[in-house]
Amino acid sequence: MxxxxxxxxxxxxxxxxxxxxxxxxxxxxxxxxxxxxxxxxxxxxxxxxxxxxxxxxxxxxxxxxxxxxxxxxxxxxxxxAPDGAAAADRLAAYWADVEARVAGQRTLAEYLRGRLSGRSSEMNGKFVVETVDVPEQVLITETRHVLAGELPAWIGASLGRLEEAAKECGGIVAAPFVVYHAEVSMESDGPAESCVPVADEAAARAWVEKQNRARNTKVRVEAAQRLAYTRITKAQVAHPQILAAFEAVEEWIPEQGLWQAGPCREVYFADWDAAGAEDPVCDVAFPVR
The missing domain is CATH 1.10.1660.10 (Multidrug-efflux Transporter Regulator; Chain: A; Domain 2)
Incomplete structure (x- = not known):
């Protein structure tokens, strides 16, 4: 048998x-x-x-x-799933994730077509790049190795935690920002560092001493520096649109006889939740000399 x-x-x-x-x-x-x-x-x-x-x-x-x-x-x-309705809801949630991923891939494909066809310089020229001098800052920070897909959620959560902590550190004195110490992509996990400038260094160090080290929090004093930056809207923050902004600043820096003096960053100066798609919310920046 x-x-x-x-x-x-x-x-x-x-x-x-x-x-x-x-x-x-x-x-x-x-x-x-x-x-x-x-x-x-x-x-x-x-x-x-x-x-x-x-x-x-x-x-x-x-x-x-x-x-x-x-x-x-x-x-x-x-x-x-316990019943058909629950199973349908789980399928719907999965398919929403698929459609979001495909939409992002479609936008990335358009961006890459522009680069491959030689239109990237034309697109980058639409960004206005300027410089700003930033004074020395006391920062409370949280660092994490994170992939591109996890980045938006982590930025929101980590900056939220740090902004709440700033109440114990003399308050926030400048716009929060995120520093990319290495590439963050689908394959590369940084690390990225969320930073909130605060008023009281001693209070900040006391706060860090009380923290759970699993979040990799610390106090860092950042020296005064000059940033080359371009301002972008909430819609442009999405990947891969934001890549064009970074490239525009990178191209502009040597054209002005400057060179990069540190890792790139995103400076968030607006209320993200209240902002509309076309409202300016972020500066894409590089330290320069």
């Missing part, structure tokens, strides 16, 4: 079940190994798998979800 032979009216062999579910036996073995669809019975001696007819719908659902390129962990969340 082989694994594909019939057994009884209650159970289906893997071959019969695969045919009715319109799947391959190989796919069913994979779903079993991944915990997505376990056989109703496995023969202890032969190891043959047997399924119930009422498992067909789940098998087809798993296969259809995989056609959406849904990761196995998300497939498990959908098929293990």
């Amino acid at each position: 082989t694994e594909d032979d019939a057994v009884d009216d209650e159970l289906l062999t893997i071959g019969s079940f695969a045919a009715r579910a319109r799947l391959s036996a190989k796919a069913l073995r994979l779903y079993d190994r991944l915990g997505l669809l376990a056989p109703a019975h496995v023969d202890e001696l032969s190891g043959y798998r047997y399924y119930r007819a009422d498992q067909i719908e789940r098998a087809r659902l798993v296969a259809l979800l995989r056609q959406l390129d849904m990761p196995l962990a998300r497939v498990a969340e959908v098929v293990e």
Whole structure:
């Protein structure tokens, strides 16, 4: 007797079940190994798998979800949902993530087409670049290795924590900013450093001493410096539009006989939540000499 032979009216062999579910036996073995669809019975001696007819719908659902390129962990969340409404909500949440990712990739493709076709200089010329002198600042900071996809949420959360902490450090005296000590992308995780300028260095150091070191908080005194910067809107902060702003400043610096004197940064001077898409919210900047 082989694994594909019939057994009884209650159970289906893997071959019969695969045919009715319109799947391959190989796919069913994979779903079993991944915990997505376990056989109703496995023969202890032969190891043959047997399924119930009422498992067909789940098998087809798993296969259809995989056609959406849904990761196995998300497939498990959908098929293990307590009811159909919950399963539909989980599918909707996944697909919203997919559409957001595709929209970002579409914008990135447009940006790359501009670069490859030689239009990047034309696009960069639309940014107005200036310099500003910044005095010495006492900073409370939080540093983290973070990938591009995690960056927006982390920036908001870390700056929120630091701005709250600034109440114990004499208050905020200048716009918060984020310094990129190395590239942050889908493959490179920085690190990035969120910074809030505060008034009282002694109070800031006392605050840091009380903190959970897991967040990598510290006090840093940043020397007076000159920044080359361009101002961008809330819509332009999104990746990859913000890359064009960084490139515009990078191109401008040597044209003015200057050179970069430190890592790039984003200075957030406006109320992000209250700002509209076309409102200026951020300066993209490089220290220069």
